[in-house]
Amino acid sequence: MITLSTVLFGQWLCSCSDKCLGNCASGIQLICDNTQFTNRSLPARMVDGELECPCIEGAEHKYCKNVCTVIDMCERYGCKDGVCRNEGINRRSCSCQSNTTILVGDEEFRGCDDVYWCGDNETNTGEECDGGIGCGANCRCMVGWKMNMTTTNCTEVCGDAIVVGAEECDSGQGCMNTANPAMPCKCAAGFKKWVDPLQPIPIIHCQDIDECLDMNTSCVRGECLNGLGTYWCDCTETGLHLELRNTTVGFGSYFCQITNACDTIGCGSAGPDQDVECTMNGQNNRSCRCPPGFSPVGEYPDFLTNDQVFHGCKVGDPFPVWVIAIIVVGAVLLIILIVLFLLYSRSPITKLQILPSEVAWQYLQYYRSAQIGWRTDTSDGDGTAAFYSKLLEKGSEEMVRAMSLFHLLGFGQLKTHKVHAVYNPSLVSVFVGTYSVFDMRVTNPLFHSKHWENDDPLGRRKFTYNHLQDVINSCPWNTLSHPAIIPSVHGTSSKVGWAICRTGFASLSQLDAGFYGKGIYFSTSALYCYPYFGTKSDPALLVSFLLVGNPYPVIENRHDSTGSLEGMPIKSGYNCNYVVTQSNGTVYDNPQQPIFNEIVIPQESQICPVYLIELDDGGARQLRAQFQRNIPPIQQSQLPDLFISLDSYSKDESSILG
Secondary structure (H helix, E strand, O other): OOOHHHOEEOOOOOOOHHHOOOOOOOOOOOEEOOOOOEOOOOOOEEEOOEEEOOEOOOEEOOOOOOOOEEOOHHHHHOOOOOEEEEOOOOEEEEEEOOEEEEEEOOOOOOOOOOOOOOOOOOOOOOOOOOOOOOEOHHHOEOOOEEEOOOOOOEEEOOOOOOOOOOOOOOOOOOEEEOOOOOOOEEEOOOEEEEEOOOOOOOOEEEEEOOHHHOOOOOOOOOEEEEEOOEEEEEOOOOOOEEEEEEEEOOEEEEEEEOOOHHHHOOOOEOOOOOEOEEEEEOOOEEEEEOOOOEEEOOOOOOOEEOOOOOOOEEEOOOOOHHHHHHHHHHHHHHHHHHHHHHHHOOOHHHHHOOOOHHHHHHHHHHHHOOOOOOEEOOOOOOOOOOOEEEEOOOOOHHHHHHHHHHHHHOOOOOOEEEEEEEEOHHHHHHHHHHHHHHHHHOOOHHHOOOHHHHHOOOOHHHHHHHHHHHHHHOOOOOOOOOOOEEEEEEEEEHHHHHHHHHHOOHHHHHOOOOOOOOOEEEEOOOHHHHHHHOOOOOEEEEEEEEEOOOEEEEOOOOOOOOOOOOOOOOOOOOOEEEEEEOOOOOEOOOOOOOOEEEEEEOOHHHEEEEEEEEEOHHHHHOOHHHHOOOOOOOOHHHOOHHHHOOOOOOOOOHHHHO
C-alpha cells in the first residue's frame, strides 16, 4: 500500500495519463517535481486518485498536478490598454509610453488614461510613493514596505515577518532593529544572514557564527568555546588568564595570555630609589632579587608562585668580593653546560612542544601515562626500542581524543575492531625537524610560489587549491603563522601497517605507480581508501599527520591528452600533489557526485603515524560496490623483506611488540 509518506521530490511523475511527456517510467509513481516552483514546505495530497503537489505563490498546475509551472500574469490579468510584460514570478509590468507600473499578483491596472503615474516626480492624492524599490501598483507601497513621510520612496518595515530590500532579517534570534532607515533590520554582531537553500521561497534569518571555526578569531593557547552570538576561551588547562583584544562595538576577540605577576603583584621596594628586581620564570612563577647590600626579609624559595607575597628586603652585609667572583664564575660555567646539554640532548618532550598542542598531545600521552599500558617493539634483538603501541580502551580519555580526530576523516559506516596508539620516537623526531624547517619558511614567498595560476584558464586548479585550504581550516590547531598539519588515512593491511609503524614509509614511495604523481598516497576520507584495504584479509587504516607545505593542485586525469602526471615526480618548488576526486578515483568533474581527495607526499619526513586501526573484515567489504576502482599495482615481490616476514604479526601482536 502506497501512502503519502512515500512522496519524493526531484524525479518525474507520470500520474496524469498522456499529458506527462518524457522520462516517464511505467506505472504511477508518487513523486513530486523538484523545481523552484514546488513548495516543499507544504505536504502533498491525493486528489481524485492523483498526487497534487503544492505550488508556490505565482505558480499553478497547468498540465499535471504534480508539476508546478509559472503563471503567465499577462495572459491571466493583462494591462487593459497598456503594454504588458511578465516580470518574473507573480509580477507583471504595464507600460504606457514612458511610464511603467509594476504589479504583484492580481493587482488591477487602472489604464493609460489615468492622470496619476509612478515616476512623475509627484506624490499625488492617494499615492504613497513615486517609484523606486518597494513601490508597487497604483503608486502604493508593496507588502513589507511602508510610506516614508519625508521622501517619495518606500521604507522597509522591521518586524512584519517579511524580509525585503536591504533587510538582513525581520525578527527572531540575532535580529535587531537599528532605527536606521538605510538598514532597518540587521543581524547583530556574532550572527550572519542565512538563507535556507532547500526552500523555493527564501526563508531568511540570522544564524549564529561559530567563531571557533575561524582561525583568525580562534583562541590562542586555549580551548575555544562557541556561544550564541559570541565565544570565549577556556584557559584552565594552560594555567593562563583570559584577555580581550581587537574590541569592536558589542564584540571582541579573546585569547589566553600569560599572567605577568611582576606587573600585577611585583616584589615591592627596598627603600627610596631601591626597587626589588622582579623576573618571570615561566607562566606561574616569579623571582625577587634584592639590590646589592640588601637581603630578603625571611626565608624564600628561589621562585615564588603567583599567590605568594614577597615581604621586602632589609639591609645586610655584602658578600666578600672573592665569594661573589666564585659565584659568578660558577654560574657562567653552569650556564654553558646547560646550553650545551640542551643543544645536544634535548628530551623528546621538549622537541614535541614545538608542534601545536593538539598534535603534540597524541604523542605526549606516552610520557604522560608513565608508559603504563604501552608495549615495546624490540624485535631486532639488541634491546633498542623501535616503536611503542597501546591498545586503547573504549571510554578512556585516549579513545575519546582519538575518536574526535577520526571525526575529521569520514569513517562513515566503517566498523573498527581495535584502535592502537603508536609512537615511533625516530619518525617523530624527523617530523618535528621538518616542521621546524617549514616553520622558518612559512612567511617567505619564495617557498610558496603559485606558478600554476598561469595555467588555470577555467579556475579548476584554484578550486582544487581552495578545497585543500578548507581541509586545513577544519583543523582547529592550524594558523597562518605556522605550517599546516592535517590528519589523513592510508589504507593497507594490518601486517604492512605495523611494519610502517616500525620502519616508516620510505620504501612505499618506490612501490606506487602513482596516477597523480610519484609518492606516498593519503586521503582525508577513510571510506575512499577502500580499494587499498577492502581486499585484504586483515584490513587496516594507518592514521598519520601530514605536512603539506606548498601544494600543487592537480586537475589532470591518468590518460589526459594535456599531460598525465602518472609516475611523475612532484613538481619543483612544491611539497605535495593535491587532487579533488570522485568515488571512482577520477578527477572531480560532476557536481552531482560526492567529493573526495588524494594527497601525494614525496618525502617520508612529512609523515608521522599516530594510530593503527584494525577494521572489521565484514564491514569493510560492504563498501566494494561504491568505492571499488583500479589502483596502481603493487607486486608482492616488491615489498621489503620486513613486510613479507610479518605474516604472523596480525595473528599474534605479541610476536612483534614483546
